[in-house]
Amino acid sequence: MSESNAAVSNIQITSEVISSIAAAAALDVEGVAGLETTKDGGLLGFFFKKDIINGVEVKTEGGEVSLSMKAVAYFGYKLSELGAEVQKSVKEAVESMAGTKVKKVDVSIVGIEKEPEPSSEYEKMGREVTD
Numbered sequence: 001m002s003e004s005n006a007a008v009s010n011i012q013i014t015s016e017v018i019s020s021i022a023a024a025a026a027l028d029v030e031g032v033a034g035l036e037t038t039k040d041g042g043l044l045g046f047f048f049k050k051d052i053i054n055g056v057e058v059k060t061e062g063g064e065v066s067l068s069m070k071a072v073a074y075f076g077y078k079l080s081e082l083g084a085e086v087q088k089s090v091k092e093a094v095e096s097m098a099g100t101k102v103k104k105v106d107v108s109i110v111g112i113e114k115e116p117e118p119s120s121e122y123e124k125m126g127r128e129v130t131d
Helices: 015-027 042-048 079-098 121-130
Strands: 032-035 056-061 064-074 101-113
Touching: 015 032, 015 056, 015 064, 015 079, 032 101, 064 079, 079 101
Parallel strands: 064 101
Antiparallel strands: 032 064, 056 064
């Protein structure tokens, strides 16, 4: 193949995209109420230039990413199992969607919330059927 016919491409996936994928995957896990976020990574983000977006810190080294997040759980879930499920879900989502190898996913459970009660009869009926 001649050089003029060779396809040259460069695809870059930003930390923001990886963070968004990871956050969405974590929030899809049953029992996760939310992720703790800071606007700019707080003082640590300021001093160490950490890339914290959507409550997910993304570090890239040698083509692999390491992710760190702080999750809030709903009351009544076994926290060790919940954390492991978040790790699995995030790793699978980032690797399949971004095509990026995930070295590790650190999950800290930093709070517990009571699950909100259904606000309408329709929601109550839906919960009874799905639970």
